[in-house]
Every structure is written in structure tokens, then in C-alpha cells.
Amino acid sequence: MRISPDSSLFGQPATGPINDTIVFTWVVMALMAVGSWLVTRRLSTGPKISRWQNLLEVIVQGMRQQIREVSQQAAGRYLPFVGSLFLFIAVSNLLGVVPGFRSPTGSLSTTTALALCVFVAVPLYGIAQQGVGRYLKVYLQPSPFMLPFNIIGEASRTLALAVRLFGNVMSGAMIGGILLAVVPIVIPTLMDVLGLLTGMIQAYIFAILAMVYIASGTQARRKREVRMAEKEKPDTEPVTRSA
């Protein structure tokens, strides 16, 4: 039973053995990069745009809106990181239904790497926005006694991020394989479709959790950001107050 793509060798080129995880990660990367380049070669700002550009715009706009709502700040700083997380996990889970493809997110190495990226990004964004002193002071809230618990909490939520994604994707792939031995092909196919749904949900959860962690570490300058966010919102009816 092949538990993880880490253990199956794909080939032995001169540089050394490469396993399935690396090869399928390259496939996902190539697919996303080449696809985006093909779509964005001829961008149009007029009223008539190609359907692929429309699709990409819908996706990017959706991510921007979610990031803005979660962080209460302008989305531009966080979109590259959180958006890349979401897109990579979503595409690699979606491609899981392709025969012969083994999702790189079904390997603990990949998910741990992604979780470590989030673990490093949280203090990076926090320190870039507030400075080292104010960011580190948060660890002493609500009292200096809580310092070890805050640190352990940070480490455990990173671990939970990694194992949550790995467990969901790996168990989805494995249950299809196990059922294939005992029931007709219809049932494993339905399990694959369920795997699509859980893959999308897990990609969304990973990205939203990453955004929540980053947002909780960057709470400075709330007033200025609130004013900026207010400007981006559409006009609602004015609040009328009686005297």
C-alpha cells in the first residue's frame, strides 16, 4: 500500500533518485505557470474579454475580497502569499481525479513545507508592519506567565495546519484505493468526487487560517486601514440618526 508519494521512486537520473512528490509538484507548477502565461499574454481592459481571463479575474477578485474581509486591511500585501497557497493546494487537489496523478499535498513533506512557510510568514508580516518590539510584546499578553503557552500554541497550530491537509488528502486517496478492491468501480469514483469537494474545502481552510494567523499578528494602524477599507466598500445607505 503506497502511503505517501514520498516513497515511490519516479526515476533515477544522474543527479540521484527523485520521488513522486517532486515530479508531481513540478507538474502542478508547470501547469499553473504555463496556463497563466497563456491566458495573460493578451489581456484586454475593454468590455470583451476572453473566458479564461474572466475566470482568472473572478478567482483573483474572490481571493482579494476574502483577504480584505478577514484582515480588515488592504489585500495587496497578503494576496501573493495567501493566494499562492490557495491556488497551489486547490490545483493539486483538483488534479487528484486525473488517473495516475498523485497529489503532492498527499505527502507530509509538502504540507509541512507549506505550514512552515506560514509559520515564518506570520512574524515576517508582523515585524514588517509593527517593528520587532511591538510584535514580540504580543507574546507576553495577557501576562508574561503565558509566554511558553503562546509559543507552544504557535507551534501546535502550525503542526495542525500540516497534518490537517495531509490527513484529508491522503485518506481521500487511500479510501479510493481500498474500496477498489471490494466494490464495483462506481463507489470509488464517487469517493473521488467527494475528494474533489474536500480538497477544495481544505484549500480554502488552509488559506483562510493562514490569513487569520497573519492578521492576528498585524493589528497595528487599525484606524488608517479601516478608513482605507471603507473607501473600497460600495456605498451603502447612509445611517440616519434622530436627534
Add this chain to the structure above:
Amino acid sequence: MDAMSLIAMASIVTAGLTIAIGSVGPALGEGRALSQALQSIAQQPDEANTITRTLFVGLAMVESTAIYCFVVSMILIFANPFWNKVIAAGAAEAAK
């Protein structure tokens, strides 16, 4: 019963029990959270987006305990330190 089969039996039984019992609590908790969220959406459909997003974040937090049980179970099955030690001891004894 020699050490090797004792360790194997204990590891397998414990791994199964860990994940079986450990997933009961979080499942119940997530069900309660979900029912509260559905009730709030029924009361305030306009806020459905915020409620759904908060629900997902909350479910991820509640699921952490089940994930810890899953990790312990996986360690017992695939990265069992006592199993490796007793295998090495058995190989050394067979080589003597």
C-alpha cells in the same frame, strides 16, 4: 509472549483505540458548532458569508484534538520507536 509480539500487539490495539475514541469528541463538538451556525444563518441570512467563514475557522480549531490523536496513531503504526528497537535487538540476537 515474547517482547516483539507484545509490542506489536500493544501498538496496533492502541493505535486503533486512539483514533476511534479520539475522534468522538471533536465530531460531537463540530456538530454542535455547525448546528449553531445554521441557526444563525437562518436568523440573519445577510451575514451568511461572515458566519460561514467564522464557522470554518472554528471547525479547524476544534478539529485540532482529532488531529493530535491521528498523529499519535500514525506514529504508532509507521514510526514506532519501540518497534525499531526490538527489531534491532532481535536481529542482533539472531546474528549471535
